[in-house]
Structures are given as structure tokens and as C-alpha cells.
């Protein structure tokens with residue numbers, strides 16, 4: 001039994017009210033060390049302080065952008081911060097959303113979508129897998145966290161409806177999200193053989209975050225648990241993926257509220 005806590009890393013925290021932060025909260029509470037990667041140092045500090053005060057072991061790794069070089073450097077920093085902690089779970093949650101009629105999409109917006117959604121996902125996956133492939137199978141009680149003797153680690157990508165269905169304003173966004181989905185499927189097949197679980201999650205509806213709340217400005221929607229995705233509920237599904245038995249792994253999960261039209 002190892003006394004060192006396993007490590008969870010997430011890229012994409014936003015302002016701390018969405019999926020990235022909710023998943024960090026759940027993994028911190030469940031005994032993981034948590035590495036937070038995001039472009040917003042203030043939101044990062046605030047979330048880390050909240051989680052550390054609640055008994056978590058959380059550190060922040062701010063980056064100025066999601067270029068491969070910045071992601072590589074964030075991983076180097078987290079490795080030197082926790083040199084002995086095995087990286088067991090990695091979540092790529094960052095995204096650049098752009099919804100516009102095709103003829104209005106600029107080259108810069110398309111490039112931003114490809115850079116943040118695809119290039120960054122490749123760089124994050126590479127950095128995470130370089131660590132996870134070095135690990136032995138999980139120990140039964142790794143730093144107090146129940147391990148799985150058939151698994152070395154889990155890599156999850158947060159997707160969207162646009163990962164499987166283009167629509168009238170999603171040409172640039174869907175290109176990025178389709179790309180992440182393709183990457184995750186390729187990795188699931190390649191790294192499953194090394195007992196590394198790669199999963200993709202299609203979030204098929206609006207997540208209740210500060211951003212969606214102010215955009216929709218609809219208290220009825222906010223109050224209706226059957227109409228919107230709660231970030232904590234998505235986090236629970238991610239934990240479920242991490243705990244799945246290796247004889248029945250999910251590559252792709254789709255999550256939507258009960259009353260979603262789809």
C-alpha cells in the first residue's frame with residue numbers, strides 16, 4: 001500500500017462555477033491531490049483556497065494560453081511540485097466556444113478553436129500519458145483512495161453536442177469538438193491495451209454555470225433540476241468513469257437533463 005495520495009489534474013477552470021471546478025471539488029474531497037491548470041490566476045487561487053481550507057491538497061498552475069509549450073511547462077511544474085504522486089486521473093475540460101454563421105467566422109476565431117480545442121487537447125493528452133504510462137497498476141489503497149488493480153489511470157475529455165452534430169452556427173466550434181472526440185477514440189484504443197482508460201463525454205445540454213445563467217437570465221430554468229446539467233452531477237459521472245471495472249469500460253458517455261429535447 002502506498003501512502004502517497006494519487007494526483008488528479010484538470011485543465012479549464014473558468015471562473016470556478018463549471019465542470020472543471022466541480023470535478024476538482026469532488027476529487028479533492030475523495031482524497032486525490034488536485035492540480036488546477038487555467039489561464040485565470042485569481043479564479044485559480046480562490047478555488048485552491050476553498051479546497052485547501054476544506055482539507056484538500058490543491059496547487060495551482062496558471063498558464064497564459066493553451067499552447068503546447070504552456071501546457072508542457074504546467075506539467076513540468078506540477079511534477080516538480082509533487083514528484084512522487086502518481087498521476088492517476090487527468091481531465092481536459094478547456095474549450096473555446098464560438099457560435100456564428102459560417103460566413104462571419106474569422107480566420108482568427110477558427111485558429112483559436114483549433115488551437116484551444118484540438119492542439120491543446122493533444123498537448124494535454126501527451127503530457128498526461130507520458131506520466132501515466134510510467135506507472136504501475138493502481139494499488140488497492142493508494143494514499144487512502146481505493147485503487148483498481150486492472151488500471152493505471154484515466155484520461156477524460158469534456159465534449160459537447162457539437163462533438164457529434166454540427167449545426168447552423170457551429171462550423172468552427174464543431175470542428176474543434178469533433179477533433180477532440182476523434183483524438184479520444186484513437187487514444188482509448190491505443191492506450192486501453194496498456195490498461196489506461198480514455199473516455200469522452202458528450203455534454204448534451206446547457207450546464208448551469210455563471211456564464212450560462214447570465215446568458216439565459218431565466219430563473220425558471222435555473223430552478224428546474226430536470227432542465228439543466230448541474231456541474232456537480234457531471235463530476236459524479238466522471239468519478240463513475242474512473243471507478244469502472246476494466247471488464248466494462250465506457251469510451252463515450254452522453255449526459256443530458258431529463259427534460260432535454262434531443
Ligand SMILES: NC(=O)c1ccc[n+]([C@@H]2O[C@H](COP(=O)([O-])OP(=O)(O)OC[C@H]3O[C@@H](n4cnc5c(N)ncnc54)[C@H](OP(=O)(O)O)[C@@H]3O)[C@@H](O)[C@H]2O)c1
Nearest residue numbers: 012013014018019020038039093094095158160203206207
Ligand atoms: N456550459 C455549457 O452549457 C456546456 C455545454 C456543453 C459542453 N460544455 C463543455 O463543458 C466544458 C466545461 O465548460 P463549463 O461551461 O462547465 O465551464 P468551466 O468548467 O468553468 O470551463 C470553462 C472553460 O472555458 C474556458 N473559457 C474560455 N473563455 C472563457 C470565458 N470568457 N469565461 C469563462 N471561461 C472561458 C475556460 O478556460 P480557463 O480556465 O483557462 O479560463 C475553461 O476552459 C467545456 O469543454 C465546454 O465546451 C459546456
